[in-house]
Amino acid sequence: MILFFGTRPGKPETTTLLNSTCPYCQQQGTLTAVTQKNYFHLFWIKLFKISTNNYIECSHCKRLYYENEFTDEMNRELSRIKK
Template sequence: MILFFGTKTGKPSTKILQNTTCPHCSQIKTLTVTVRPNLFHLFWIPLFKIGTSRYAECSHCKRVYYNKEFSTEMLEEISN
């Protein structure tokens, strides 16, 4: 019997951070956070989530911030 299993990313969800300033260019309301779940699948059917990846991008300076680079201000607004 052959089993096809592996991981793939799910559908991304985005959120604009309204009250957060970009640490690089100091512009307000330019950060957009994207959250992508990583899913385990068996026979191309997603079974459960094994993690998530998050990153924020500034629409003004195009700087990308990964999860470890998030400021406390960014983390507070993401959790709300």
């Protein structure tokens, strides 16, 4: 019997942060938050979530901010949107 198993990323969920300013280029409304979940699969069927990756990208300067680099303004905007 052959088993096909492994990990695979899910579809990214994007949210635009309209009230946040990019700390690098100082542009407002250019930040996009991306959440991507990684799943364990068996025969290409998702069974359970393994991890979640969050990052924010500025569409003006193309700077990427990982979760440990989020500013207080970014965190407030994310928590306001997720409610």
